[in-house]
Amino acid sequence: MTGIVTSVTAQTRLLAIVLIMFVGIVTLSRSGAAQTIYSLDSGDLVRVTVFGEPDLSGEFSIDAQGKLNLALIGPVFVRGMTTSQARTAIHDAYLDGYLRHPDIAVDVVAFRPFFIVGEVNQPGSYSFVPGMNVLNAIAISRGMTYRGDEDDIEILRGNDTARVSIPANLATIVMPGDIVRIAERYF
Template sequence: MTTPKPRLFNGLRTALIMLLALIAMTMTAKAQTIYVMDSGDTVRVTVFGEPDLSGEFKVDAMGRLNLALIGPISVRNLTTDQARQKIHDAYLDGYLRHPDIAVEIIAFRPFFVMGEVNQPGSYDYVPGMNVLNAIAVGGGLTYRGDEDDIEILRGHDASRVVIPATLATIVMPGDIVRVAERYF
């Protein structure tokens, strides 16, 4: 004769499975939202105690910031912390004794919506945006737009990857959201 498993055990097992799924979703969202700089971003670089070296700079087409004294610094595919360290090291190399640097994004590069949307084009990025928001900004789907066939092109030129997307997929600055046409 087997003894029935207590209902408490089944409830705990279900709760544990749900908790693990939530943790996995959170980790995926965090991995998608690590932001790296690229052409079109506007960055504020503050060199504390040196107002002439501080200012707002646009990342140029080559992915560089042109800073006083040290010249162009490549920041493409760097986080703000990595860029801060790179700028710090450049100023430390014969220009400043103890540079204290801060780097922050003040304007993101645009994202793009194309395909079966009413107003395809380039739009200002808002942090936390997903595909549904991007399509809404682009005027919504056309009558032939297929919400089940959407992809995001992410990256720069040769390193660009195609990501199958749902309406809940996170959109990053510089992404191209492409909505396919449905046939029936």
């Protein structure tokens, strides 16, 4: 009889371990899917390093047209690109008659600001901090007014040509360039 109980207990433990591993994998895949790949846009400050060419390296701001103005090659369009894609575009531009073997690195130095409007005490433009959520954004803007409705929050994401509205709550992640709108409650 004890052999059967020991066998059932071992099977129960094994089942529990498998269940815990499954829940962990599902949680990891969901958190990974929720993260957004950062794409460059106007207002971002990036550091472009051309190894072996200090005169071509420096910090550059992405202009209103989504371009970086770099020495020798002039404007390079980077809006909507990841830093890796921007690195490739700059590499290819320098390779086209300027440098034999350009080795390029692109890093974001400062993100473009986010904006918060509506029923907050100090609406406006604020510096972005990675990992920020709507609650952090509200705190930075000195909190909600007494009319603020935490159940009616909207984020406008994207640039002016392709802006989408996302329903949000206090835990929703804010990205650079987002417009967070806190609606007014009526009761």
